[in-house]
Amino acid sequence: MKLRTVSLAILALIMSGMELAAADELLEMQKNSDNWIMPAGTYDNQRYSKLDQINTDNAQDLRVAWTFSTGVLRGHEGNPLVIDGTMYVHTPFPNKVFALDLDEDGAIKWKYEPVQNYEETVPVMCCDTINRGLAYGDGKIFLAQADTTLVALDAKTGKVVWSVKRDDPKQGATSTGAPHVFKDKVLVGISGGEFGVRGYLEAYDVNSGERIWKAYSTGPDEEMLIDPEKTTHLLKPVGKNSSLESWEGEQWKIGGGTTWGWFAYDPELNLVYYGTANPGTWNPVQRPGDNRWSMTIFARDLDTGVAKWAYQMTPHDEWDYDGVNEMVLVDQKIDGEERKLLVHLDRNGFGYTLDRVTGELLVAEKFDPVVNWATHVDMETGRPQVDPRYSTHQNGQDVNTTNICPAALGSKDQQPVAFSPRTGLFYVPANHVCMNYEPFEVSYTAGQPYVGATLTMFPGGKVSGDGSTHLGRFFAWDARKGKVVWEIPERFSVWSGTLATAGDIVAYGTLEGYLKVVDAKSGRELYRFKTPSGIIGNVMTYQHKGKQYLAVLSGLGGWAGIGMAAGLQGETEGLGAVGAYRSLEDWTNLGGTLTVFTLP
Amino acid sequence: MKLRTVSLAILALIMSGMELAAADELLEMQKNSDNWIMPAGTYDNQRYSKLDQINTDNAQDLRVAWTFSTGVLRGHEGNPLVIDGTMYVHTPFPNKVFALDLDEDGAIKWKYEPVQNYEETVPVMCCDTINRGLAYGDGKIFLAQADTTLVALDAKTGKVVWSVKRDDPKQGATSTGAPHVFKDKVLVGISGGEFGVRGYLEAYDVNSGERIWKAYSTGPDEEMLIDPEKTTHLLKPVGKNSSLESWEGEQWKIGGGTTWGWFAYDPELNLVYYGTANPGTWNPVQRPGDNRWSMTIFARDLDTGVAKWAYQMTPHDEWDYDGVNEMVLVDQKIDGEERKLLVHLDRNGFGYTLDRVTGELLVAEKFDPVVNWATHVDMETGRPQVDPRYSTHQNGQDVNTTNICPAALGSKDQQPVAFSPRTGLFYVPANHVCMNYEPFEVSYTAGQPYVGATLTMFPGGKVSGDGSTHLGRFFAWDARKGKVVWEIPERFSVWSGTLATAGDIVAYGTLEGYLKVVDAKSGRELYRFKTPSGIIGNVMTYQHKGKQYLAVLSGLGGWAGIGMAAGLQGETEGLGAVGAYRSLEDWTNLGGTLTVFTLP
Ligand SMILES: O=C(O)c1cc(C(=O)O)c2c(n1)C(=O)C(=O)c1cc(C(=O)O)[nH]c1-2
């Protein structure tokens, strides 16, 4: 029987190999830098490409290769995917998807045009009709429609393979975040914190569309997939019903903690990382307590959804500092020790570096000197030391707390950073905005705004250089030390995601519409080009037939561009953003266009 | 008293000089090729620039300098103006105007956003919400809004200087043609032939906005500004009430002959040249007679509006071959004699060359071999010899006359040609489309469609080269001989206007979205670039700070692009264009973007 045993063993080996191959198709695929197969390019959210044909020596020769109008106005966030000669481009509501032929300057291979109810969906999108892009897995393109339908499209034909309606816009729930495929699951979050939606993360089977798990951000342990003994907060078990105990009554049911950002995955640890948004309402007086687990970084097991650890950055938020900004997974030496890190630059203005295995807090430093709502983060408790002058709760309802920095849209919002393993630095598209914030009593009605605060926003003062005021910055961040290495002041918030490459270039877009390429080491500008509209998309790169390209969607909108996107005029409209960004009108118009760059 | 006489004489000289200077400011200004001050660049409609920095040697190095989204979808016809470092860009409905700073990659100096009634105006625009652009004169920018309001804007500030509501969209009248400033007058036409509008041309005082004259295309002599003794048709006086006699009853009152094309002006002759559109309805059985003066080239005195001569190309139109295509004024030798010529490539497929002083017909030749509705033009009578097989009148109402070439949108539509004095050739963006045409009885109701025919359109057969079918062509035309010199087959109609320059390049755009630059002598392609959307705008050029630029609006629409622009699906919708151009969907999307090109 020896033979039989051996062959069984071999068979087992082969089979597990096959399973592995199937399961980790994306892990294999992301090694091929010609393609860009997921929102951030790779599981680790680094937005780094090994391509180096475009580099610091030749970036000034970049030129536009071709362009593509999406036919949709309003804000174009996210970035296209590229897989073996086909580019997949998405749009804001109504969330069209185009498969473009890279051999034919972007001629259209197929398109998918979902039918969605405008009246039901668009009015409950807080921050423009944006969609953050597509995911790929198992021969399918995944789209998270605004109306919370998750669709799997055949990547070759655009035909619907499966489709699931996940939630209900009539209750204020919408979907703006990109789906993320990790191994054999599609992960997808939910939006609607400004409508009292109770946030959650869901995992679906890529193949069948069956939901595997759902983990709420607030509520009982069972519904949060929290193990009170094993799930830790700063290395200690969170204990029983850690969320429920941090809320008064049933407020957690309409308590926000939505999940509209970018997710990351560590295949070795099999952990998914993401952040939860603000607690609802924006009026903190109406929800005493820490409001767990809003404003929290979560590490969850991909297969079960069970939380390994959590860290709440802003307990009892009083400023709308959603914690959804992306988690970037890097391995760096810190204090002489090589560690598996998670780096996160939060809306609240602190840059956090954690051990991603254990959730231990290693660094928490301000990345914008104007940040004033807290003096520092206590490294023992992990709690920010709130400056009472800027506590909108303490100052109370119907009191206008002034000159809080940052504004509600944070020192950085959804616009994702890039990391270069060559420089060891993070490249951060950032805001530089402060605010006045006046909470007021609000009552909850399903599907109606549940905000409870009036805001105005204004530039965050002097940045550097010529001393003029600015609404934005772009800077390099050393997450090991929590220090800014170099910095570029920008007229407006940089609302576009960054790309870093092995050519030691870093690229980002501005709200005026410039694509800028700078030297990763020094921040020296190498190239700029005025795209048709303001850029809130993320720069990506790919290689086709031996030639490297950069690509970015322009199309003004998002929260910063909501005034022009939605045609709002009042200073405090658009949750306070309209006034601050009014002068965008002097620079650009709406309009969705993909611009693709290459060398001559 | 001698002294007094002399000084009076001098004074008179000075004054006439001043008047001349004021009156001919534009004549002076158009000598400066750095600017582009009127729709066609110059009075003569040549669309030719003396700039030669971009030429046949270096055109392959062209690259995009900057881009600008207009924020408006649907068809973008016409071209920007450039005056001393400022570019003026217009949009389709709602007809925004932007003044862009050429020192700042098109940052917005001012904008004008008219308020127009969508419901009243857009539904009565036959062929998309297009607007063909702006005019400049006397420090003002002139805009002809869709709702027939003519506005003068201060070129420096964008403030309204004066504004006149000229007609009534509720009666089907709209305005799509560019206003044209000739000397001290703004000339502006009217659209609405498909709604029974009686066409006319108007001249307004640039300064006061006062109307100086109005000349109808049909009706009594007084209203047409026709002098029965002096106004000639092929050198002979037209005689009394030449229009009235060519209609039955009062049909001329709803008889079309609109004036939505490009106008030309000869300052020496003081004559304005333009064409009139089809007679209404499209059902010829309902309007026996020649239907004068629809389908006519007019030469009118600029100051009085009185017609010097007229030539009707398509008496009793049975195919919607509007005669509005531009008249290009050139001085060329013909049969050994240098003559002042007028060249016009008509919708009906014949290229006409006339003596523009007298209106004598010199050449009338088919410019597309598939043209079959007429065998030839009788050079004595000027009448086309209609082939009875393709006479929709003779075949009768409710009969589908098939395989007529060209289709209703002609062998060439509004897309203007360019002329190069260096090659002596015309560069023609053209269609290559045939049709089936079935007239039916229709009754007139003010403000309602008054069409009376059902059409389908299809490619005009084999063009040349690979033998595949095409909907378009781009070719060089020798108007002295009435011969095609070289030709480029195109997949779709070339709906974009051409530019010719002293660099011996010719540039045009395609409906797929390519800007193409070709050698004026051979048609050899030198450069192509895929702009964001299909191009129906006209290419223009200017020089800023010593550098030459090309610029073109892309933004699919117009009659050819009406399917995508208006979201129509049915084969015969969009007056028959939807079916033929359906596959545009595989190439491009809507979206208005200006793309500006230059050399490195
Ligand atoms: O709480 C939420 O559910 C929620 C959703 C979204 C969203 O889905 O876009 C944003 C925000 N909050 C938010 O706080 C925010 O700053 C924001 C910016 C943007 C954007 O795309 O520009 N979306 C959102």
Ligand SMILES: O=C(O)c1cc(C(=O)O)c2c(n1)C(=O)C(=O)c1cc(C(=O)O)[nH]c1-2
């Ligand atoms: O009879 C008319 O009044 C009238 C108006 C227009 C217009 O204003 O655009 C067009 C036409 N006719 C027409 O026949 C035609 O082919 C056409 C094409 C276009 C275009 O811009 O693509 N407009 C028009």
